[in-house]
Amino acid sequence: MNNGKGEFKRSSTNRLSSELSFQEDIYVILRGRWMILTIFLLVMAGTAFYTFTMDPVYESTVAVLVDTKGQQSQLPLFEGAGGSTVKNIKNEVEILRSRLLTEAVARRLLQKGYVDAVKRERIPIVQPSVDEQWSDSSRAVAQIARRLAGQVEFEIIRDSDVIKITAKSSQPREAALLANTYAETYYERNLFASRTRSRSAREFLDGQLKTRKTALDESESNLQNYMEQKGMVSLDGEANKVIDQLSQLEAQRDAADISLQSLKKTLSSYQEQLATQEPNVAKAIGEANDPYIRMLQEQLAKLEVQRDITISKNPVTATQGIYAQDLREIEIQIGALRENLKKRTGEFLQSLLPGQRTTGQSSDPLGFLSEAKRKIIETQIEIQSLQARKDNLQNIIAQYELQFESIPQKNIQFARLQRARLSNEKLYLLVEGKFNETAIKEKSEFGYIDIIDPAIVPSAPVSPKVRLYLALGALLGLGLGIAMVFLWEYIDERVRTPEELKKQGYSTLTTVELMNGEIKRMGGKKRILRDGRLIDAHLLSFINSLSPIAESYRRLRTGIQYVKADRPIQTILVTSPNPSEGKSTTVSNLAIIFAQMGKKVILLDTDLRKPSLHSKFGLERNPGLSELLFENAALEDVLRKTPIKGLEIICRGTVSPHLPEALGTQKMKDFIEQLKKQYDIILFDSPPVLAVTDSLVLSTLVDGVVVVVSSGNTRMDTLERGLELVENVGARFLGVVLNNFDLRLAYGGYYGYRRHYHYGYGYSLGKKERKGKKKVKSRT
Numbered sequence: 001m002n003n004g005k006g007e008f009k010r011s012s013t014n015r016l017s018s019e020l021s022f023q024e025d026i027y028v029i030l031r032g033r034w035m036i037l038t039i040f041l042l043v044m045a046g047t048a049f050y051t052f053t054m055d056p057v058y059e060s061t062v063a064v065l066v067d068t069k070g071q072q073s074q075l076p077l078f079e080g081a082g083g084s085t086v087k088n089i090k091n092e093v094e095i096l097r098s099r100l101l102t103e104a105v106a107r108r109l110l111q112k113g114y115v116d117a118v119k120r121e122r123i124p125i126v127q128p129s130v131d132e133q134w135s136d137s138s139r140a141v142a143q144i145a146r147r148l149a150g151q152v153e154f155e156i157i158r159d160s161d162v163i164k165i166t167a168k169s170s171q172p173r174e175a176a177l178l179a180n181t182y183a184e185t186y187y188e189r190n191l192f193a194s195r196t197r198s199r200s201a202r203e204f205l206d207g208q209l210k211t212r213k214t215a216l217d218e219s220e221s222n223l224q225n226y227m228e229q230k231g232m233v234s235l236d237g238e239a240n241k242v243i244d245q246l247s248q249l250e251a252q253r254d255a256a257d258i259s260l261q262s263l264k265k266t267l268s269s270y271q272e273q274l275a276t277q278e279p280n281v282a283k284a285i286g287e288a289n290d291p292y293i294r295m296l297q298e299q300l301a302k303l304e305v306q307r308d309i310t311i312s313k314n315p316v317t318a319t320q321g322i323y324a325q326d327l328r329e330i331e332i333q334i335g336a337l338r339e340n341l342k343k344r345t346g347e348f349l350q351s352l353l354p355g356q357r358t359t360g361q362s363s364d365p366l367g368f369l370s371e372a373k374r375k376i377i378e379t380q381i382e383i384q385s386l387q388a389r390k391d392n393l394q395n396i397i398a399q400y401e402l403q404f405e406s407i408p409q410k411n412i413q414f415a416r417l418q419r420a421r422l423s424n425e426k427l428y429l430l431v432e433g434k435f436n437e438t439a440i441k442e443k444s445e446f447g448y449i450d451i452i453d454p455a456i457v458p459s460a461p462v463s464p465k466v467r468l469y470l471a472l473g474a475l476l477g478l479g480l481g482i483a484m485v486f487l488w489e490y491i492d493e494r495v496r497t498p499e500e501l502k503k504q505g506y507s508t509l510t511t512v513e514l515m516n517g518e519i520k521r522m523g524g525k526k527r528i529l530r531d532g533r534l535i536d537a538h539l540l541s542f543i544n545s546l547s548p549i550a551e552s553y554r555r556l557r558t559g560i561q562y563v564k565a566d567r568p569i570q571t572i573l574v575t576s577p578n579p580s581e582g583k584s585t586t587v588s589n590l591a592i593i594f595a596q597m598g599k600k601v602i603l604l605d606t607d608l609r610k611p612s613l614h615s616k617f618g619l620e621r622n623p624g625l626s627e628l629l630f631e632n633a634a635l636e637d638v639l640r641k642t643p644i645k646g647l648e649i650i651c652r653g654t655v656s657p658h659l660p661e662a663l664g665t666q667k668m669k670d671f672i673e674q675l676k677k678q679y680d681i682i683l684f685d686s687p688p689v690l691a692v693t694d695s696l697v698l699s700t701l702v703d704g705v706v707v708v709v710s711s712g713n714t715r716m717d718t719l720e721r722g723l724e725l726v727e728n729v730g731a732r733f734l735g736v737v738l739n740n741f742d743l744r745l746a747y748g749g750y751y752g753y754r755r756h757y758h759y760g761y762g763y764s765l766g767k768k769e770r771k772g773k774k775k776v777k778s779r780t
């Protein structure tokens with residue numbers, strides 16, 4: 001049972017502590033509400049000024065699809081038939097951010113010059129600022145490129161192959177223009193790069209075509225001149241057959257030679273690119289060779305040449321009888337050799353590229369190197385095949401040369417000219433066909449970039465977002481205001497509430513509210529006539545004994561009476577850490593409350609430097625304590641009667657430089673003992689404890705010390721130093737009186753007011769209560 005009660009008590013205490021902490025935070029906020037409001041309004045004003053004076057920002061976006069599966073890459077190493085390339089879309093973003101592309105966009109914008117050519121509205125981004133001078137186009141392009149880098153952003157749409165190009169500008173049409181120009185330049189660059197190999201091949205073949213055309217024209221002219229000079233028209237059938245076969249073979253040989261040159265050029269390009277990535281590997285691959293593959297290529301070349309010769313010899317009967325059977329056997333052998341060559345080539349590639357697949361593509365750097373190696377090896381093998389075919393054609397041509405030389409001597413020159421013309425004609429036709437094929441292939445290359453959603457002119461700015469900025473400003477202002485309030489609360493060490501005293505371990509005997517409001521309700525006079533005397537209006541315990549302030553002094557009286565002590569409290573000294581904290585008012589009202597209780601009370605003014613009791617009660621100051629201690633007057637002469645029954649006062653008397661020393665003499669002690677026999681309560685109004693030592697001297701002669709602090713004025717450290725002095729002399733500290741307590745300032749509003757309000761008959765809080773009271777009186 002006890003354990004359960006103990007747990008319940010601890011949990012209740014914890015809940016109460018958390019509730020009090022939360023309430024204190026609320027009090028801090030309410031107390032600093034004007035600071036919060038001021039900071040809030042300043043921040044909101046700054047935010048509004050910034051929001052409504054900043055230039056608007058418009059944003060326009062173009063969506064670009066990167067076809068990562070169906071097209072060729074911009075990198076030549078990844079081009080060619082058989083297989084597609086999976087590209088890393090992040091590489092495309094880096095291409096978009098590259099300096100070369102940005103400068104290309106800048107040059108294009110410079111060429112355009114105008115957002116609207118009709119209205120002659122210039123593009124702002126291409127205009128130099130006041131402090132800039134663009135001496136040449138290169139400097140202008142560089143500056144525009146730097147501006148573009150800050151105005152254009154790129155974003156990859158998650159789980160897709162789409163890149164968003166977003167441009168920002170203070171003008172809506174410029175934002176759309178920048179985004180679309182960027183996308184168009186990117187598209188054209190990709191298209192140009194995709195057509196690079198086809199274009200190179202076309203340009204090479206174009207040069208060859210012109211060369212062969214010149215050679216053909218020359219050979220035809222030579223043949224024509226010879227025929228006119230010699231009067232020859234044609235050769236016999238056998239000679240024509242030999243010449244036709246020789247020209248066909250020579251055309252095939254020269255075509256193979258042209259293909260060899262093209263492949264060697266491509267191989268050189270591959271090796272240069274690989275050398276920049278992996279120099280040591282390029283040399284090893286360049287020297288790679290397989291004798292078995294070379295042998296297969298030679299056999300395949302012989303069979304292909306044999307097939308071509310068989311067909312050329314018998315063009316009409318090649319598909320009939322024994323010729324058809326021979327051709328089928330040759331085709332079967334060619335197919336078997338090609339299959340073996342393909343298999344062996346795959347094995348050879350696998351041996352050179354361990355751990356890498358020989359087909360498919362990769363988008364990472366290692367995959368790039370592997371693909372480069374594969375392309376180089378495949379090109380080398382293709383070169384070997386063409387070289388073998390060329391060599392075999394050359395051997396066959398050498399055999400036919402023997403037949404050609406058997407032509408009669410008188411026809412040999414004509415035969416040579418006829419052979420050259422036919423050879424050039426057939427080669428020209430072959431090159432022309434290849435050129436046309438390459439040109440068509442180039443035109444059919446469309447890259448892998450597609451603009452799927454062009455940018456449009458935005459209708460509204462994306463910045464400033466007025467509502468968002470104002471909302472953020474409100475949150476920032478409120479947060480900063482609250483933070484400043486709590487920071488000030490942390491820095492400010494002034495005592496404000498009883499809770500703060502309690503946190504420091506001090507017992508609060510009572511809290512006394514500010515008297516200004518009550519005094520105003522009584523007419524606002526500083527002094528009030530009572531029983532023929534002008535007394536201080538702050539003596540509310542006497543003037544209005546039913547007021548909440550009088551009730552506060554009753555709580556002080558009760559607190560002193562019930563302090564745990566080994567002997568009754570009869571002599572009480574009231575002091576404060578600093579001047580003007582209300583100790584004289586407190587001790588005067590406390591004396592009145594004790595007297596109203598029926599006690600016989602005497603109040604002594606021991607504040608020798610700034611006495612005030614005589615003024616508060618409207619009494620004569622002389623003679624007083626000074627005359628009594630120096631035996632210049634008897635006790636009966638210094639006692640002063642007051643309008644309060646049971647209360648008498650001894651004022652300070654005349655000024656004497658030796659009076660402070662007299663407070664600690666045996667005579668003073670004897671005097672206090674004499675007063676104890678005649679009075680129930682003896683109260684001392686003493687000077688501030690930190691100002692002079694009089695209070696410390698007297699504190700050793702009394703039963704207890706009450707310290708008065710002023711809410712919002714007394715610092716906690718001064719209170720601590722004052723109490724430390726009191727404890728050092730061995731005096732007994734009874735508690736603290738929190739004076740000048742402003743409920744509204746301390747707790748920030750009506751919550752604390754209601755919480756600390758103490759009901760008093762005939763006392764009203766506000767307008768509603770006063771109106772209600774007037775109505776009741778009028779009814780009566």
